[in-house]
Amino acid sequence: MENNRDPKRWVKELRGRRSAARPVPSQATERDPGHCSIRITHSDGKNIEVEYVTLLANRPRSYENFFAIWESFVVPWGVKPEYRKPVESDVSAGTQNLKINVTLEPYTIAYCTGPEVTDACTYVTLPPARAVTAPSSVxxxxxxxxxxxxxxxxxxxxxxxxxxxxxxxxxxxxxxxxxxxxxxxxxxxxxxxxxxxxxxxxxxxxxxxxxxxxxxxxxxxxxxxxxxxxxxxx
Structure with missing residues (x-):
């Protein structure tokens, strides 16, 4: 059977298939860095405000994301958190106020992407209020x-x-x-x-x-x- 296809058209289609097959490299942005993160933006005696960033398309509330909080400098694996605060929004990045009674002790806040503490993927530490920072210059x-x-x-x-x-x-x-x-x-x-x-x-x-x-x-x-x-x- 005679092939009536235009050779130039066939080459264009082949190039298009190859281009579509190539993996697209990940392009992280400020709101989607390619990993989850959390930081403290404010704290006082009864509140800790945190800013969190998770992966795009994550639905924190629906997927049972939560903040686990301990009086500790690090995540004390195997220890039940003193506070467990569900993420209140389905927005993948935002801020949330955590109402807790802040003492003079250090606090570690972990972000968990599932219902278990072992789902913690990032954390931040609030230094103790009574800590004294050593001077770094005269x-x-x-x-x-x-x-x-x-x-x-x-x-x-x-x-x-x-x-x-x-x-x-x-x-x-x-x-x-x-x-x-x-x-x-x-x-x-x-x-x-x-x-x-x-x-x-x-x-x-x-x-x-x-x-x-x-x-x-x-x-x-x-x-x-x-x-x-x-x-x-x-």
Whole structure:
């Protein structure tokens, strides 16, 4: 039998079939990253607001998705959660307020894509309210300001000994640079507490004027680590 098909048309159809057979690579988006995620957007003594993102086409309420909550830093597998909160919506990504009595302990919130705790696929931890975050840098601030006295707050790294290592704070009038400033109006040395307050008193500062505080790690002016400016009361 004679083949009356157009050869060019046949080639186009073959190319189309090959193109259709190729797998399409996954293209994750901000709302569909290719995995589930959860984050805390707000918390207080009685509420934790979470934002969750699940896979597209997921119907959380219909598919019995829920939040499992423990007083723990991690998911304690095999332990019944203190709170179990069903997802209230069939939207695959959204926010939900979890009403629980938040104590000073850490909390772990896991998102479960089915009715069992072993369906947990992502989690987030709320740090304990009484936790103290160690400073990650040296800082200085003028906490109390008068023309005769300054109370200066400082923070150094965890376990650091400011006095032993020769730290000091200098005060200058105006917007001073640590690298070419004149003689300071006053100096103060911290103790060996890694953070605390310094007092400069017996001062005679000009009213309504800008001053600069600079924190140095050693005697050299090039060891400046932090600085702040403030204005005296008028």
């Amino acid at each position: 800082t200085i601030a003028a906490d109390e300001i008068s023309l005769q006295k300054l109370v200066i707050g400082y923070r150094t790294l965890y376990g650091y000994l400011p006095r032993r290592y020769g730290n000091w704070v200098g005060l200058w009038r105006g917007l001073a640079s640590p690298y070419n400033a004149p003689k300071p109006l006053a100096r103060a040395k911290p103790g060996n507490a890694s953070e605390g307050n310094l007092v400069m008193d017996g001062l005679s500062l000009d009213p309504d004027s800008v001053h600069t505080l600079i924190y140095f790690m050693e005697k050299s002016r090039t060891s400046a680590a932090a600085m702040c400016t403030f204005r005296t009361p008028g």
